[in-house]
Amino acid sequence: MRRALTALLRKEFLQIRRDPVILRMLLVMPMIQLIVLANAATFEVKQSRLWVVDQDRSSVSHGLVERFTATGRFVVSGHSVVTPPAQAAMDDGTTDAILVIPRDFARDLSTGGAAGGATVQLILNAENGSQAGVTQGYGAEIIARYADELAQARLASAGGARPVRGRAVVEARGRGWFNPSLDYRHFMVPGVLVQLVVLVGTLMTALNIVREKEAGTLDSLNVTPLRPAVFIAAKLIPLWLIGLFEFAMGLVIATQLFGVPFEGSLALLMGAAGVFLIGALGIGLWISTVSETQQQAVFVTFSLLMVYILMSGLFTPVRGMPEWVRAVAQLNPMMHFIALVRAVMLRGAGVAEVARQLLALTALGASILALAVSRYRKRAA
């Protein structure tokens, strides 16, 4: 039995090595994708185009616009005194935000106005909600700071006759841990890497077996005394090794090319990857049992992976999802693995901190593989 396994393994490796398409698919494409995707996958809002509708045209309103551009977060895309041109610019997509400063802005500021203060309006293109949210946050911050600045100036000119209590300040400063440079790629690269390894592992396993089915060679194998377990092992072991190799290569690119910090233990990460890959390959095996043609295998893989990826927290935080989705997502090995990779790489988490994910990965991997193997056996018998 061992000899049969070695012979089959040698055949599999030979086949993979000889086929330039497979080699390219396994090694070159994922790395190119990692490099491109890591650069593309960003929600970061670097700069928003701001159309200024300044109906006040006072030194105070000019000051406000200046504060907006001084941060570098906003760049003025146009000026007008009325709103229609601004609206048109937003419709054809040449501006992201409109700042409307009403006519009595400066007067309201000094007299208190009807509502006890002045008002400005910020209109945001909210097609992309999260982007609009971030822009809104920046805008609100700039306006609040400007208001503080004006209030302070007024206090000073009033001669400091105010009570001492009035001058006490709450000075709030923000600080981001684990990714102080706020580089989106540090967050995305580990996730994208996981996605690529899953895609290649699952798809290759499914296609590899279905291809033999389509060519009729699977039937030939089934009439030999070969046991299904040996056949499966011979199919999965090479892909498991390739998957691990790919993951390691991706880690090199992530740390060397993108400068993603690596705070935790490499052994822990590779061990977890090995466990996780068993589940990913198991799914591929299962897909091969339900598909008759390569075309079908591709579509089943895609429909499954789509659900997987969307529910993995790769692009959108799992915590934002409704309760029932979060419950279902617990069955998604990819979710646990992405959480683990990010925790180990960015936050330097050790075995104790990621014990829950490790357990989940082991349990899920074992049950998926068992399910797929038993289904394969039934089909082969």
Next chain:
Amino acid sequence: MMRTSPANAARDTHAPTGHGAQATLAALRAFVRKELRHLLRDRQTLGILLLLPVAQLLLFGFAVRTDIREVRVAVVVPGPDAAVAALESRLAHSGRFSIVPGVRDERALEQRFARGGVDVGILLPARPADRLGSGLPLEVQVVTDASDPNTGTTMQNYALAALRDWQASLGVRPGVAPIALRTRLQYNPTLESVNLFVPGLIALILTLVTALMTAISLSREKERGTFEVLLVSPLHPWQIIVGKVLPYLGLAFANVVTVLLVAWGVFGVPFAGSLVLLLAASTLFSLVSLALGVLIAAVTSSQLAAMLAALGGTMLPSTMLSGLIFPIASLPAPLQVVSHIVPARWFIEIVRGVMLKGVGLGVLWPQHLVLVAMLVALLAIAIRKTNVRLG
């Protein structure tokens, strides 16, 4: 299985009809019928192709949220007092934060962060109420888990806004905030993620059904040798392509209609513009993708290679470089340039414009023009490549 072999089907109908335009048309009709039968016979693939879009849309609509709902915040202060209690109750009642109690110092906060149990830490010096009372400035640090920068920035903004409210309520600095900010979120006032994703999803589904399917289906015939048989049949190369493409075009159209119905019926996605324009643009985009699929099949030799090329050449750019999930403005400059040759980018602009902004051809004509130009160019290349194979 091979009873209705493609070559036979084509030749059978061709023989009795004679020559001329009528014959060409009859041959084409027979060929289209054969292709349709191929598509309808594979129940599993067909089922997936019809259900996948709906499943995806439901998933996008229910599961994918880019907004942040509950921020877990820890107020870290050596000696809590009345001011701290006021801050905590203010945070708890804002509906945005939930308080994580019992984090005493920065070390403890660090541990909580590593386990992912806290999102924001607000660090205050000892006895803030006394400090403020004696007129000393109070230095507050807002620490966020910024491993996800966007979420981190947003949470920080929430926390800073809450601190401003708190400061105002303490009565420090009278007349704070003399400028009130009113915000209007245009095109998507409720910030529903589904409104953003529906247009992109239509593009993705269309690419999947048209480009990927056509490429695989054509290269399958090549792999089996039946394509050679087709080429020596009386059918013109363009007829073969049209026959291959038409059933998928119909399928793509059905998909668009289903997705729109679910988007509108289940999620109440607004529909501001013209339905006719949207359907016309979808057809145009499907044609571009189909031409791309034909081209891919023409230049590859196996199903696997065709699939790879279709994935790398259409699916990936359509997802990553089209503004579907990630805004184009956030891409690095070289990738922004590349995004111009991705058809999905233009199509998504059209769909978002029509559905969310309610604009028409007056604004969106450049996008349509680009798609038409792409279609002409791709068709010319695809037909030429297929012709070369014949010779």
